[in-house]
Amino acid sequence: MCAPIMATKIPDAPKIGMVSLGCPKNLVDSERILTKLRSDGYQMSADYAGADVVLVNTCGFLDSAKEESLEAIGEAIAENGRVIVTGCMGDEADVIRAKFPQVLAVTGAHQYEQVVNAVHDASPPIPNAFVDLVPEGGLKLTPRHYSYLKISEGCNHRCSFCIIPSIRGDLVSRRIDAVLREAEKLVAAGTKELLVISQDTSAYGVDTRHDVRQWxxxxxxxxMTDLARELGQLRTTEGRAPWVRLHYVYPYPHVDQVIPLMADGLLTPYLDIPFQHAAPNVLKAMKRPANEAKVLDRIRKWRAICPDIAIRSSFVVGFPGETEADFQYLLDWLDEAQLDRVGAFRFEPVEGAAANALPDAVPEEVKEERYQRIMEKTAAISAAKLQAKIGRILPVIIDEVGEPDEEDGSVGATARSQADAPEIDGNVFLRDVGEGRRAGDIVDILVEDADDHDLYGVPA
Structure with missing residues (x-):
């Protein structure tokens, strides 16, 4: 009789939990950290109880974000006890350790190697030659059909309200062949929408004197223009061009060169531009370029080349020294600019920002009143723009397909148009999408209705 074959027992891998806070750039950092840990043999835990170590990727942009980060660290310690802190607030290790002396390690922003080493020290990996642990395209925290593509770290601007350069340093651009290789792999792995992010996308390559690589x-x-042109050549497994969306674009003159790419369908007709304000006095205090009139002229030219271009931006109200006249200037500028998507923030002092020392602080009640007024203004602009889309046929990307209705079996879906980035802009709510639709499908729809921020429609 043959001896029984003894199966090789694969040891249980250590499990990692992750709490990721802050902006999409932090999310990309979290994905890279988890992908590296997965390749080292770690498994992921969906809850605190099942994790051997919990990573908290913090945000330190505003004081309120720091408070949220500290709360998340406290919760992870209470629920698990074995916590490693990384991210933007990692540069304030003394603050974190003073409040939570039991944290295992604290590392700074985009310090991938250090945080992975800290995990190795806290819970050593178990080598396993029998299992391929890294899925194609890496480990993702976003849905499979869209991916963030980070092209650089840091920023060369010194805006008075911002502490990002002190946290992340000056601009450091990735090699363009590495960026394009990552984009190609993401699309091959199922990504239908690439969201290009950095602190200053328009400045990509300035630090390397626009280094030339073979691709x-x-x-x-x-x-930026070469990168945009090359990303426009990518194709999905179905042979379609993926949506390529540009975020954090400063309106430098060379941005004009990407608008024809949008008109030709190589780039998604969408620009995310952080204007922050329009009044010259406020822009000067913010240490931002005060060329609001020229920007209006350029926006008109962009729309002449690509009528469907959607422009989103964010604005700060209640900045120190902002007068009622300054704020009214901003509202009038928005009437002229007719931006498609707008977010607004009440000015909030953040430790280390130069703006904290500026005179003439705006009272909180005035900030709130101005915030409500700008949101009312931009909602009215958005509503009018969306009403104009009723009756049009537009492409949308499906984010989520609902369950069949219990009465008639109809299926709805939540989607986005090309004017809508995930999680920050509006949605397109679809009815009667039929069977077989999946997240990531790009379909043409007939717009039937609209409200202030969202569209409603049915597959065309």
Whole structure:
């Protein structure tokens, strides 16, 4: 009789929990950290109880964000006890350790190697040659059909309200061949929408003097326009161009060169531009370029080239020294600019920001009143723009498909148009999408109705 075959027992891998706070750039950092840990043999835990170690990727942009980060660290310690802190607030290790002396380690922003080493020290990996642990495209915290593509770290601007350069340093651009290789892999792995992010997308490659690299047998510069043109050549497994959405674009003159790419369908007709304000006095105090009139002229030219371009931005109200006249200037500028998507923030002092020392602080009740007025203004602009889309046929990307209705079996879905980035803009709510639709499908729909921020429609 043959001896029984003894199966090799694969040891249980250590499990990692992750709490990721803050902006999409932090989310990309979290994905990279988890992908590296997965390749080292770690498993992921969906809750505190099942994790051997919990990572908290913090945000330190505003004091309120820091409070949220400290609360998250406290919750992780209370629920698990074995916590490693990383991210933007990691530069304030003394603050974190003073409040939570039991944290295992604290590392700073985008310090991937250090945080992975800290995990190795806290819970050593178990080598396993029998299992391929890294899915194609890496480990993702976003849905499979869209992915953030980070092209650089840091920023060369010194805006008076911002502490990002002190946290993340000056601009450091990734090699363009590495960026394009990552984008190609993401699309091959099922990504239908690429969201290009950085602190200053327009400045990509400035620090390397637009270094030239070989890609597909051609010389390609590390420059926003070259990058945009190459991303427009990517194709999904179905042979379609993925949506390519540009975020955090400062309106430098060379941005004009990407608008024809949008008109030609190579880029998603969408620009996320952080204007922050329009009044010259406020822009000067913010240490931002005060060229609001020229920007209005350029926006008109962009729309002449690509009528469907959607422009989103964010604005700060109640900045120190902002007068009622300054604020009214901003409202009048918005009437002229007719931006498609707008977010607004009440000015909030953040430790280390130069703006904290500026005179003439705006009272909180005035900030709130101005915030309500700007949101009312921008909601009215958005509503009018969306009403104008009723009756049009537009492409949308499906984010989620609902369950069949109990009465008639109809299926609805939540989608986004090309004017809508995930989680920050509006949605398109669909009815009667039929069977077989999946998240990531790009379909043409007939717009039937609209409200202040969202569209409603049915597959065309």
């Amino acid at each position: 597909k047998g051609r010389d390609i510069r590390a420059h």
